[in-house]
Amino acid sequence: MDEFELIQRFFVRADEARGVTTGIGDDGAVLKPDPGCELISVIDTLVASVHFPNDINAADLGYRVVAVNLSDIAAMGGRPRWMTLALTMTESNEKWLSEFAEGLHRAAAEHDVSLVGGDTTQGDDIVVSVQITGDVAEGAAILRSGAAAGDTIFVTGTVGDAAAGLELLSAGKPDEYLSSRFFRPTARVDFGQSLAGRASAAIDISDGLLGDLKKLLYSSGVGAEINLDNLPISDALASSFDRDVQRRYALSGGDDYELCFTAADDALPDVSELRVTAIGTVIQGDRLVCRDANGIVEYDDSGYRHFQ
Amino acid sequence: MDEFELIQRFFVRADEARGVTTGIGDDGAVLKPDPGCELISVIDTLVASVHFPNDINAADLGYRVVAVNLSDIAAMGGRPRWMTLALTMTESNEKWLSEFAEGLHRAAAEHDVSLVGGDTTQGDDIVVSVQITGDVAEGAAILRSGAAAGDTIFVTGTVGDAAAGLELLSAGKPDEYLSSRFFRPTARVDFGQSLAGRASAAIDISDGLLGDLKKLLYSSGVGAEINLDNLPISDALASSFDRDVQRRYALSGGDDYELCFTAADDALPDVSELRVTAIGTVIQGDRLVCRDANGIVEYDDSGYRHFQ
Numbered sequence: 001m002d003e004f005e006l007i008q009r010f011f012v013r014a015d016e017a018r019g020v021t022t023g024i025g026d027d028g029a030v031l032k033p034d035p036g037c038e039l040i041s042v043i044d045t046l047v048a049s050v051h052f053p054n055d056i057n058a059a060d061l062g063y064r065v066v067a068v069n070l071s072d073i074a075a076m077g078g079r080p081r082w083m084t085l086a087l088t089m090t091e092s093n094e095k096w097l098s099e100f101a102e103g104l105h106r107a108a109a110e111h112d113v114s115l116v117g118g119d120t121t122q123g124d125d126i127v128v129s130v131q132i133t134g135d136v137a138e139g140a141a142i143l144r145s146g147a148a149a150g151d152t153i154f155v156t157g158t159v160g161d162a163a164a165g166l167e168l169l170s171a172g173k174p175d176e177y178l179s180s181r182f183f184r185p186t187a188r189v190d191f192g193q194s195l196a197g198r199a200s201a202a203i204d205i206s207d208g209l210l211g212d213l214k215k216l217l218y219s220s221g222v223g224a225e226i227n228l229d230n231l232p233i234s235d236a237l238a239s240s241f242d243r244d245v246q247r248r249y250a251l252s253g254g255d256d257y258e259l260c261f262t263a264a265d266d267a268l269p270d271v272s273e274l275r276v277t278a279i280g281t282v283i284q285g286d287r288l289v290c291r292d293a294n295g296i297v298e299y300d301d302s303g304y305r306h307f308q
Numbered sequence: 309m310d311e312f313e314l315i316q317r318f319f320v321r322a323d324e325a326r327g328v329t330t331g332i333g334d335d336g337a338v339l340k341p342d343p344g345c346e347l348i349s350v351i352d353t354l355v356a357s358v359h360f361p362n363d364i365n366a367a368d369l370g371y372r373v374v375a376v377n378l379s380d381i382a383a384m385g386g387r388p389r390w391m392t393l394a395l396t397m398t399e400s401n402e403k404w405l406s407e408f409a410e411g412l413h414r415a416a417a418e419h420d421v422s423l424v425g426g427d428t429t430q431g432d433d434i435v436v437s438v439q440i441t442g443d444v445a446e447g448a449a450i451l452r453s454g455a456a457a458g459d460t461i462f463v464t465g466t467v468g469d470a471a472a473g474l475e476l477l478s479a480g481k482p483d484e485y486l487s488s489r490f491f492r493p494t495a496r497v498d499f500g501q502s503l504a505g506r507a508s509a510a511i512d513i514s515d516g517l518l519g520d521l522k523k524l525l526y527s528s529g530v531g532a533e534i535n536l537d538n539l540p541i542s543d544a545l546a547s548s549f550d551r552d553v554q555r556r557y558a559l560s561g562g563d564d565y566e567l568c569f570t571a572a573d574d575a576l577p578d579v580s581e582l583r584v585t586a587i588g589t590v591i592q593g594d595r596l597v598c599r600d601a602n603g604i605v606e607y608d609d610s611g612y613r614h615f616q
Binding site: 004021022025027028029030031032033035036038039040041042043044045046047048050051072073075076078082084085086088099116117118119121122123124125127129131133134136138141143144145202203204215219 | 312329330334335336339343345346349351354355356358359380381382384387392393419426427430431432435439444451452453511515523527550
């Protein structure tokens with residue numbers, strides 16, 4: 001099977017695609033942006049044995065590599081539209097490819113995203129990059145830099161589940177719910193769009209709540225006080241670990257793909273369908289202070305950092 | 309050096325960038341498309357020891373991975389605007405990174421392209437993907453599918469040089485000019501833009517002239533007759549190999565990143581600055597016939613195909 005056949009067979013879908021003049025099969029895709037919109041462009045890579053276990057289910061990998069990019073679009077308040085794929089694989093295995101493509105298209109279809117181009121190559125390891133272009137009304141993108149002293153800090157969903165799920169899996173004690181939060185993260189795309197024009201700043205939690213919040217604070221030139229008693233912990237996480245371990249996962253576990261955002265209280269959108277928790281307050285200065293009922297808690301584990 | 313520092317140090321440039329509302333440093337880039345334009349999106353990956361020698365100069369790699377994507381934009385008649393980078397590297401080596409970034413930015417700057425985002429990861433091999441978004445006047449993109457019987461078939465520059473250069477290098481008999489055609493390919497961006505609205509079809513020559521021309525013919529539902537005596541061969545290639553070997557490189561060597569395009573004769577743009585050669589004619593049917601002064605020549609080497 002050559003690359004042309006491979007792409008036709010596994011990656012081309014006949015669905016009517018929004019704003020796609022020419023999709024897969026030419027030197028490039030031709031796309032028609034909506035008037036009055038700005039574009040949002042994101043790219044993220046997953047590398048075997050660094051970002052996922054080598055024996056990952058191919059459908060989970062396909063789903064996950066799209067979801068992590070959707071999450072970046074969500075953090076900007078954008079609507080995801082078109083994606084391109086760069087897939088380096090160890091061999092051209094039809095079963096693996098079919099499953100990978102199924103997971104990829106499933107995550108894309110959940111948010112009406114079209115695969116419009118890609119490149120498949122062979123290498124010694126699986127390396128998958130997905131690039132997504134989205135759009136947002138002109139001037140409405142949510143940046144990391146807009147948080148102001150007095151804003152409330154919120155986080156969506158629950159945090160710490162993905163990292164805990166992966167660690168339990170490695171330890172041979174898998175928890176189905178927690179594992180699913182790693183392999184099939186829920187990008188908060190619709191909620192992110194509802195934040196555009198209402199949140200003062202946002203970031204998605206890929207490297208851990210504390211580390212990613214620090215990036216937001218740094219960009220905004222502010223500090224924060226966090227109440228650790230308010231961290232949103234799932235029942236599954238709470239029932240598997242004691243409080244200190246729960247907190248460690250919640251603060252620096254990473255891979256959650258929830259949104260951390262800041263807003264003036266009265267700007268908080270209706271959140272009836274998604275758990276959204278106020279965890280602290282933006283303050284002047286550059287300190288990030290963690291408290292609980294017993295006082296200040298010190299953490300210097302700032303989350304996942306590459307190349308340390 | 310963590311990823312944040314790495315990106316700030318090597319990849320963020322202070323240049324004023326066209327149409328970039330928010331560049332590197334947020335969850336995604338915010339970009340402002342021009343009214344009346346469609347977008348063109350391309351992505352291409354280079355894998356160590358598959359697409360380039362392991363000991364490649366980092367600046368050449370950075371240059372080349374941009375150029376191969378610029379070439380795809382050129383083949384669509386587009387103007388390249390914004391690029392994202394997915395770089396998987398074996399270690400965080402400052403000298404290597406600095407050189408890689410220099411080559412990358414040089415190729416981008418030649419066509420006023422801004423690096424607006426990226427992801428750096430660590431793996432066992434170097435895998436580099438670049439995605440470029442360009443634009444083109446609405447409806448003016450050149451597809452592979454527009455060639456019609458009677459059109460003349462053209463190719464820019466000379467063909468076969470890059471593959472010959474690489475083979476001479478591997479054989480320990482490097483030719484400086486031919487090697488440079490592999491390591492620093494010249495994407496025909498300005499010429500590609502001048503073809504928009506004038507060429508009936510175009511493709512860039514990445515996999516070899518014959519193989520890529522076949523893709524164009526297949527998309528257009530036509531055949532072609534090529535005159536091998538008209539193949540544009542550089543002096544360097546001509547002086548290094550006999551005629552049959554020159555032809556083999558020219559027809560199926562790959563990595564040339566020249567444009568092959570079709571046009572009605574009178575539609576050919578002014579080509580005073582770039583060598584453009586008529587090599588044949590589009591015919592009805594689906595055959596690709598190669599001739600020279602002695603009659604029909606049979607070739608079944610259709611160029612580089614992945615996973616065979």
